[in-house]
Amino acid sequence: MAADTGKRVRLWSFRQAPREFQRLFPGARNADWVAQVLESERPDVENFLLRWRPIYPVTAVKFADQSVVYWGAETEAMASLAKWGKPATGSPEGHERRSGARVQIECPSRYETQSEPQQVGIGHTIDLGSGGICFTTESLLPKDIEATVLVKWPVPLEDAEAVELRAVGKLVRTEAMKAALHMKTLSFLIEGR
Amino acid sequence: MQIGERVRVTDGPFVGLFGRLNAVLARRVVITIRLKGGPVEVEMDRDWVKPSVRHKPMSLSVPLQHRIIA
Numbered sequence: 472m473a474a475d476t477g478k479r480v481r482l483w484s485f486r487q488a489p490r491e492f493q494r495l496f497p498g499a500r501n502a503d504w505v506a507q508v509l510e511s512e513r514p515d516v517e518n519f520l521l522r523w524r525p526i527y528p529v530t531a532v533k534f535a536d537q538s539v540v541y542w543g544a545e546t547e548a549m550a551s552l553a554k555w556g557k558p559a560t561g562s563p564e565g566h567e568r569r570s571g572a573r574v575q576i577e578c579p580s581r582y583e584t585q586s587e588p589q590q591v592g593i594g595h596t597i598d599l600g601s602g603g604i605c606f607t608t609e610s611l612l613p614k615d616i617e618a619t620v621l622v623k624w625p626v627p628l629e630d631a632e633a634v635e636l637r638a639v640g641k642l643v644r645t646e647a648m649k650a651a652l653h654m655k656t657l658s659f660l661i662e663g664r
Numbered sequence: 665m666q667i668g669e670r671v672r673v674t675d676g677p678f679v680g681l682f683g684r685l686n687a688v689l690a691r692r693v694v695i696t697i698r699l700k701g702g703p704v705e706v707e708m709d710r711d712w713v714k715p716s717v718r719h720k721p722m723s724l725s726v727p728l729q730h731r732i733i734a
Contacts, residue, residue: 479707480704481707484709
């Protein structure tokens with residue numbers, strides 16, 4: 472266990488978690504999260520952490536003092552999506568440039584470009600993968616600019632709260648009514664908050 | 665951010681919750697959030713917390729049904 476923590480829950484992105492906790496989860500990626508929960512706090516906090524399991528895996532390691540360290544594999548969310556959609560094959564141009572499995576699934580989406588003039592629109596996803604999102608647009612967007620895409624996630628939390636994916640990255644392909652975002656970061660939001 | 669200020673969690677498993685800022689450490693903050701069982705003190709990365717603002721964040725406004733492409 473780490474040094475004295477006081478009676479509080481401690482949370483980190485995996486990248487910033489204490490080394491002894493990082494060693495517990497060798498498959499974790501920097502953007503995942505790690506939480507340390509003491510026994511006294513577990514009744515309140517555990518359900519709140521585990522409610523993310525429909526979206527991505529949450530793994531727990533229990534210590535002799537009954538405290539628990541949790542790993543939320545947020546970056547696995549795209550892989551978890553595979554059971555909800557149809558595997559995508561090929562690319563619109565006929566030559567595949569994307570790596571990793573993609574899933575054809577139509578979820579409501581909204582986008583916002585970062586460069587001026589800022590463009591905002593709504594549409595839906597065409598396919599999603601660990602590397603990016605292909606989505607419909609209301610107009611032709613400029614290529615090679617930063618953008619944020621919000622996607623209504625097809626699965627809610629265990630307590631039925633709706634979730635949105637927030638993906639930030641670069642538009643690597645654009646056409647008249649669709650675009651492809653190469654994701655740099657992804658995170659989840661509770662819908663409406 | 666100032667001690668006692670109302671803040672919103674913007675990342676991690678507590679995303680979307682509001683709390684009060686209790687302490688600012690080097691790159692960390694301590695906030696109190698209220699769960700079903702009562703208040704809980706949580707320490708987290710500083711950039712996972714933002715001052716609470718009144719405007720709603722960018723959000724999906726059209727509750728469409730999901731449809732798997734046939």
